[in-house]
Amino acid sequence: MTTETQNPEIGQSIQTGPILTNYHDVGSGDPVLMIHGSGPGVSAWANWRLTLGNLKSDFRMLALDMAGFGYTESPEGMEFTREVWLQQMVDFLDALGLERVHVIGNSFGGSMALALAIAHPERVNKMVLMGAVGVPFELTYGLDAVWGYEPSVENMDAILRIFAYDQSLIGEELAKLRYEASIRPGIQEAFSSMFPAPRQRWVDAMAHEEKDIRAIPHKTLMIHGRDDKVIPLSTSMTLLDWIDNSQLHVFGRCGHWTQIEHSDSFCRTVSGFLKETP
Template sequence: MNENPEIGRSIQTGPLATNYHDTGPAPEPVDGEGGTVLLLHGSGPGVSAWANWRNQLPPFARHHRVVAPDLAGFGFTEVPEGQEYSREVWLRQIVDLLDALEIERVHVVGNSFGGSMALALAIHHPERIDKLVLMGSVGIPFELTAGLDAVWGYEPSEAAMGRLMRETFAYDSSLITDELVASRYAASTRPGTMEAFASMFPAPRQRWVEAMAHPEEAIRGITAPTLLVHGRDDQVIPLSTSLTMLELIDDSRLHVFGRCGHWTQIEHGAAFTELVLDFLAE
């Protein structure tokens, strides 16, 4: 029996063997309460669906079926040799996963890079989306921050991971234990992981901000009820991105957490979970 909590189930999605977590009650039709929640992780080094969402999986699963995949190049999803990475590749993987699991519609929660992919699903496959939650989301053009440059430019060492987690991701560095740094560093150096990560966002990195952005008119066309969540003190993705999306998406609302960096789901985990569950239950 596998004892690594990051490894869930595996399913074939096109050329990829997607590692994903699937938990919670059988969903009701996605017209009201219940339904399936799709969780899309961020793009930090060593990230996986479980690392990103471990605190949300149990409480979300009390109300919803929850599906949380490792996107290609991250976690324990297996990719063919020479795999290239792009928004199109990740979107195809997400749609293939929903098809393979015979899930017609989802609430989708996207964190940072995962927010851009949640937007992509809402824009290109609106019939698959019920409600949309975007947390510290990429998806519109902005000037590359020093924080995001540091995240995407990470070169493996435990010291570098510690600086990234304590000085860039979190507002309150006391939340970041040595054990957490060590485990995330170990995850970032698994065979193949760093090679995949280094190939995704090479310098100059402003072009990858643009590549993960969506046309303004496409975002304006989103009709799904949308909850935007952002840390006021986010050094990776500026708060201005969520303020802009609040203007662009007609049926949207924004919740800003003070004394919070880029890891809302960790720094304000209980409040974030309650906020999202209340929104999905409306």
């Protein structure tokens, strides 16, 4: 059903197992599943709003709030694990009657895209991994700060500045909006339960076995900001080595916000890749 609201972060809702998933469904064409990152106060809309608008003329864009994020409603006491998120994605595709989709995963969402491709390869067409988690790497200062966020406008401002290369994108209004999103009832409680210190273990928990990634047959595009302080460029280099049918596009003067800092170029690159002959 469609929720009538002036809040653009709230889209439609659909039951996915025990989880009531909030999602956005725009455009027509080949379906594309979009999986957001794991920053505090994040939602599918906050992560993908520019991409949805740019690609909806050529594709059916589906962006969901993962359990514990945005406006998706999860059962009280639910543990947020890779297995829970993977099942939510499968249930989401089943609920919409979609057998196979392109998948775009951002950061944390990159690991979840890999999880879907590994566990259910028949459900995935092509894959785009942007600043992706999913392979072993040493916890960065930036990711430790993101996952260790304690709510305040000042802390949110500091985290947003870690994300962006172009500091002019960050202002008091954006920091306040994201801070307010991070303190909605239940959101910070869920977020703080996901990645408690010491946080290297969660990087490791989101990483997949090398043999499983090497077995991925799907045509895959990695996209990364050269100046990313959250997820190092080396992760995409590893994925380029491990996934045989893959390519890598690196944006200079770009942090962890490729889809925002280089929105038009990002969308052209993704669109061209998805339209290529399989």
